[in-house]
Structures are given as structure tokens and as C-alpha cells.
Amino acid sequence: MLPDDAAAAVPRAASASFSAYLGEHHPALLPANRSLGPVTASTDASHLAPHATTIVSLTFPGGVLMAGDRRATMGNVIASRHIEKVFPADNYSVLGIAGSAGIGLDLTRLFQVELEHYEKIEATMMSLDGKANRLAAMVRQNLPMAMQGLAVVPLFAGFDTDRHVGRLFSFDVTGGRYEEHEHHSVGSGSVFARGALKKLWNPRLDEASAVRVAVEALYDAADDDSATGGPDAVRGLWPVVYVVDGAGARRIPERELEAVAHAIIDARSSAGREA
Amino acid sequence: MTQQFYVSPEQLMKDRADFARKGIGRGRSVVVMSCRDGIALVAENPSPSLHKLGEIYDRIAFAAVGKYNEFESLRQAGVRYADVRGYSYAREDVTARGLASVYAQSLGAVFTAESKPFEVELVVAEVGRSQDADHLYRLTFDGSIADETGFVVMGGAADAVVDALRGSWSADLSLPEAVRAAARSLRHDGVVTAGAGDAGAPVLDPSVLEVAFLERDPDTLRGSRRAFRRIGGPELDLLLQNGQDS
Numbered sequence: 001m002l003p004d005d006a007a008a009a010v011p012r013a014a015s016a017s018f019s020a021y022l023g024e025h026h027p028a029l030l031p032a033n034r035s036l037g038p039v040t041a042s043t044d045a046s047h048l049a050p051h052a053t054t055i056v057s058l059t060f061p062g063g064v065l066m067a068g069d070r071r072a073t074m075g076n077v078i079a080s081r082h083i084e085k086v087f088p089a090d091n092y093s094v095l096g097i098a099g100s101a102g103i104g105l106d107l108t109r110l111f112q113v114e115l116e117h118y119e120k121i122e123a124t125m126m127s128l129d130g131k132a133n134r135l136a137a138m139v140r141q142n143l144p145m146a147m148q149g150l151a152v153v154p155l156f157a158g159f160d161t162d163r164h165v166g167r168l169f170s171f172d173v174t175g176g177r178y179e180e181h182e183h184h185s186v187g188s189g190s191v192f193a194r195g196a197l198k199k200l201w202n203p204r205l206d207e208a209s210a211v212r213v214a215v216e217a218l219y220d221a222a223d224d225d226s227a228t229g230g231p232d233a234v235r236g237l238w239p240v241v242y243v244v245d246g247a248g249a250r251r252i253p254e255r256e257l258e259a260v261a262h263a264i265i266d267a268r269s270s271a272g273r274e275a
Numbered sequence: 276m277t278q279q280f281y282v283s284p285e286q287l288m289k290d291r292a293d294f295a296r297k298g299i300g301r302g303r304s305v306v307v308m309s310c311r312d313g314i315a316l317v318a319e320n321p322s323p324s325l326h327k328l329g330e331i332y333d334r335i336a337f338a339a340v341g342k343y344n345e346f347e348s349l350r351q352a353g354v355r356y357a358d359v360r361g362y363s364y365a366r367e368d369v370t371a372r373g374l375a376s377v378y379a380q381s382l383g384a385v386f387t388a389e390s391k392p393f394e395v396e397l398v399v400a401e402v403g404r405s406q407d408a409d410h411l412y413r414l415t416f417d418g419s420i421a422d423e424t425g426f427v428v429m430g431g432a433a434d435a436v437v438d439a440l441r442g443s444w445s446a447d448l449s450l451p452e453a454v455r456a457a458a459r460s461l462r463h464d465g466v467v468t469a470g471a472g473d474a475g476a477p478v479l480d481p482s483v484l485e486v487a488f489l490e491r492d493p494d495t496l497r498g499s500r501r502a503f504r505r506i507g508g509p510e511l512d513l514l515l516q517n518g519q520d521s
Contacts, residue, residue: 018358029363091499113362116501120330120354250498 018117019110019138031106032141046149050079052104054189054221054228055086055096056214057157057168058197059182060205063245064157064166067214068096069189069222070237071229081229086240088249090115093131093158094242098187100150107138107152114138128160132169132177140175155186159244166244189221189228196220207243211252215239215260219268231261288417291392295416298394299429302340304436306457307398308426309409310448313491313502314402317457320485323507328487330503332357332369334402336489340430341395341416349378349397366500371401375412375420383418392416396429402489402502406446432463439463450488451514454506458484458515481511 022029050072057066068085071078079101086096087108095111097104114134118126126134135156142152157168168180183201185193196217205213215231218239222230231238238257242249303319305327316338318327329337329350337353339346353374361369378397386392393416401410411423426444428436439460448456461484486506493502506514 018355018362021355022359022362026359026363029359109362113358117354117358120358121351123324123326123329 016118016121017134018114019134022110030141031103031110032138032145034145044149045145046100047075049103049150050074050083050101051227052083052085052098052101052187054185054187054193054218054225055098055155056185056190056193056197056217056221057096057155057180057183058201058205058210058214059166059168060207060210061203062164062166063159063207063243064168065207065210065214065241065243066094066096066155066157066168067211067218067239067241069218069229069239070232071227072101073227078229081232081235081237084240086242087112088242088251089131089156089158090119090125091248092125092161092244093128093156094244094249095135095157096155096186097152098155098190099152100145103142103145103150104152104154107142107154111135111138125161127162128158128167131158132156132179135169136171136175136177139171139173143173143175146173153186155184157244159246159248161246164246185217185221187228189218189225192224193217193221207245211241211243211256212260212264214241215257216264219261219264231257231265233261233265291386292417295386295392295394299341299396299416300431302430304428304430304433304461305338305340305398306426306428306436306440306461307338307400307411308440308444308448308453308457309400309402309406309411309424310446310450310453311406312450314400314409314411314489315450315453315457316400316487316489317454317461318485319461319483321483323485326485328485328505329354330487330501331374331399332361333366333500334489334502335369335371335374336400336402336487336503338398338400338429339395341393345393346395346397349381349393349395352381353378353399371399371410371412375399375414378414379418379420381418382414382416386417398423398427398429400489402491404491406491435463436460450490451517454486454514481515484511484515486511486514 027033052072053069055068066086070081070083072080072083086094089095089112097108115126151173153171155170160167168184170178170180170184183197200213200216219230222228238254238261241252305318307316316328316336320327325343327339331337331353337350356374356377357369382393397414399412403409411427413421413423413427443456488504489502490496493499
């Protein structure tokens with residue numbers, strides 16, 4: 001029979017999680033361990049830090065795509081025109097963040113290390129459902145901050161290497177995880193983006209037309225939501241778009257996005273209509 | 276009551292070192308070599324899943340011989356060290372030197388304080404942007420650390436492999452050439468081709484080789500910041516096959 005402490009090492013090894021290790025040995029490094037103190041009815045910290053806005057994601061045969069605008073706002077002020085809110089999580093998945101920008105960026109960094117850490121310790125990739133569950137757990141850890149106005153709501157998309165399809169997941173601040181079908185959007189402009197996606201998406205999109213649909217949905221969001229930035233032809237700023245398919249995650253180059261954005265602007269100007 | 280005999284510290288350390296050496300000597304060899312396009316890691320390992328080579332961080336790899344449970348726990352500890360450090364500072368602040376010195380302290384402490392030393396020998400390898408920035412740190416069971424240049428051989432019949440490799444290694448080798456040179460010299464430790472004549476056609480059986488690269492420029496090659504890449508299956512077969520034709 002194994003001695004007690006040696007036997008206890010077996011269940012302890014069940015978690016190859018980087019964030020669990022941090023929580024045990026370096027708790028101060030976990031974003032969730034920062035707190036603004038006790039929650040009162042008047043505690044609202046949402047005005048203190050920049051807010052990241054709209055993310056759209058859509059599936060197409062053989063993959064999934066995610067796109068985000070480049071704006072962060074603080075109240076009525078544009079805090080950043082250059083911010084990037086869509087990131088590769090690992091080789092086969094991407095995530096986008098909406099909500100409190102600083103916390104979202106921290107969460108992204110932790111999530112990226114979490115996946116890489118698992119891959120190195122276990123010498124295998126985590127399953128796509130496993131990744132979505134880990135992200136849900138991290139979002140839930142941020143619940144106390146969310147109740148003080150600093151909520152982060154990610155959107156997660158990846159290529160399922162077992163089923164060979166692109167899948168996408170949305171989350172709520174309590175750690176709820178929901179698999180979405182066809183397309184989804186989060187953030188302040190998401191309502192308008194979703195309306196656009198409903199009309200523009202179809203099940204036979206190829207990658208190039210999926211990129212166009214995503215950029216156009218963001219254009220519609222920026223049209224009606226002041227916190228979402230449209231394509232900026234003056235500064236040459238285009239949305240950040242990532243595609244994930246069987247070959248992995250890759251970023252769509254700037255010049256392609258520039259062409260797509262110009263095509264949309266030209267089509268709308270020549271139509272000469274209100275919308 | 277049992278009588279406690281006096282054992283001199285010299286004798287104690289010698290006994291422990293002999294014990295550890297014996298354990299390491301039973302294992303099969305591992306070669307780590309720095310070359311033009313990066314660092315090649317080649318191990319004799321019949322198991323496709325119980326690795327002797329592992330990724331630690333973006334440009335850092337780990338190679339070990341000895342007892343699997345002992346070096347596996349050291350590898351996992353190294354991954355945790357690197358990930359915590361990279362997360363709390365920045366990715367470029369994780370260095371092989373830092374990791375190697377932590378390993379040295381841990382191995383040294385176990386050697387003197389625990390009832391049994393670790394029966395392992397490790398290499399921590401870091402690939403630089405140029406070949407003179409490559410680092411190969413060799414760590415032995417007693418915590419001694421050596422900064423090696425060129426190539427390192429550990430395990431069973433390391434001396435025979437070093438002799439064989441000395442003739443074929445040069446700094447200008449490409450990664451596939453380095454793997455072929457390492458695989459050829461590994462035959463000299465007498466485990467891979469027991470029975471096959473040394474002068475006969477080279478037998479480079481991919482099924483008993485574990486191969487990994489630390490590529491010098493993974494960002495331009497593959498668009499990834501992670502330099503570590505395992506070479507296995509058809510890719511390894513092809514790589515070894517090409518060497519036999521030429």
C-alpha cells in the first residue's frame with residue numbers, strides 16, 4: 001500500500017493548471033486576487049479604466065473567424081484608437097475581449113500561458129471544450145470585480161481538431177459558458193453587429209467572404225454605436241481579424257483588410273443611402 | 276540498539292556519487308548539439324510517449340538521462356519556473372542560465388541532504404539569434420554545472436559516442452545533418468544495433484530515436500515564437516532516409 005502522502009500526490013497531479021499553481025504559490029500574481037474592497041451599492045469603478053468594445057465571430061465551412069474593432073473608450077473620451085482586442089490563445093484557438101480593457105488583457109495573458117503550460121506539462125493539446133471550460137473558470141473568478149463595474153466578457157473561438165469544425169463560445173460574468181452557432185458578437189456594439197450578421201451570414205461563405213462579412217458587421221456596429229471604431233482610412237487602422245482552420249490560427253494581413261474596408265466604404269458611398 | 280558506524284564525509288559522498296553514476300550509466304544516450312540553424316536534440320528512446328526531451332520555454336529545451344520519474348519531476352518544475360517568471364516579468368526575461376542555476380541548487384541540495392541522490396543528468400539548452408549566443412548547460416547529479424560549447428553527450432556509453440561524434444560534428448551542420456551525425460554516433464554505444472556490424476550499412480532506426488529541434492528563427496520559419504519542435508513519424512523517416520542516399 002502507498003503511504004498516505006505519496007497516494008495524495010496522485011489526485012494533486014490531476015490539475016496541470018497554471019492558474020491553480022499561481023493561486024497556490026504566488027496568489028498575488030492572479031488577476032482575480034485584486035479587489036477594490038467591499039462591495040457597496042455606490043461602488044462603481046467602471047469609469048476608472050478604458051472599456052473595450054465590439055467583437056464579432058462567425059463560422060464558415062472548415063473554420064471560424066474572429067474580428068474586433070480598434071477602439072477603447074472612457075466615458076465619452078476615446079481612450080485608444082490602436083487597441084487590439086482579438087488574440088491567438090494557442091495554435092488552434094483565438095479569443096476576443098469586451099469590457100474592462102486592462103482586466104481583459106490580463107485575463108488573455110493568463111489564459112495564453114494556461115494553455116501553453118498545459119501543453120508543455122502534458123505533452124498534448126487541451127481539448128477545445130477543456131479550453132472553453134478553463135476560460136469560463138477564469139471569468140468566474142473575476143465576478144467580484146464585475147460587480148463593481150469592471151466586467152470582462154470574452155468570446156472564444158477555435159478549431160475542434162477531433163470534429164474538424166470551427167466552434168465558438170460566449171460567456172457571462174458568472175462563468176456561464178454557452179456554445180454559439182453560426183455567429184455571435186459581444187460588446188457595446190454587439191446588438192448592431194448581430195443584426196448585420198443575421199443578414200450577411202450564410203452557411204456557404206468561404207474565408208475571403210467571411211472576412212468581408214465580419215468587417216462589414218463591425219462597420220455597421222461603428223455606424224450606430226459611438227464606442228465602436230470604424231475603419232480609419234486617415235490613420236490606416238483596420239479591424240484585427242484572425243482566422244482559425246485546420247492549419248491553425250493566423251492573422252489576416254493589414255493590406256487585405258485595407259482592401260476589404262475600402263470596398264465596403266466605396267460600395268456604401270456609391271449607394272448613397274442613409275444605411 | 277543498533278551501532279552507528281562512523282563514515283567519513285569523503286566516503287559518504289563517493290558512495291553517493293558512485294550510486295548515481297551507476298544509475299545514469301544504465302540509461303541510453305542523449306546528444307544535444309549546437310549547429311548552424313539551431314540546436315538538435317537526439318535521444319535513444321524506444322517509447323514514443325515517455326519523452327527524454329522537452330520544451331521549457333520559447334527558446335529553451337530540456338534533455339535528460341537517468342530515472343524517468345526524477346527527471347520528469349525536474350522538467351515539470353522547470354516549466355513552472357519558466358512560466359511563472361515569464362508571466363510575472365516578460366517572456367525575454369526567462370533565460371537558460373537562470374533555470375540551470377536553480378536546477379543546480381536543487382540537485383546539489385538533494386545530493387547532500389536526501390537519503391538518495393537523483394540518478395539523472397540534464398542539459399538545459401537555449402538557442403540564440405546567432406550561433407555564439409547558444410547556451411548548453413550540463414547539470415550532473417551532485418549539482419555541478421558546466422557551460423558547454425558545441426555538443427554534449429550524456430548517458431550510458433557517452434565516451435564512445437563523443438569519440439564517434441568528434442569526427443563528424445562541425446559548427447556549420449544543418450539540423451538534418453546534425454541529426455544524422457548524432458544518430459550514427461549513437462550506434463556506437465552498442466544498444467541500438469546490437470548484432471548489426473559496425474561496418475555494414477548504417478542502421479538508423481527511427482522507431483528508437485526521439486528527435487527535437489530548437490530552431491534559430493521560428494518566427495520567420497513558422498510564424499511562431501516557440502523554437503521547440505518535435506520531429507517524428509514520416510518527417511523523421513524522410514530525414515534519416517535522405518542521409519543514407521547521399
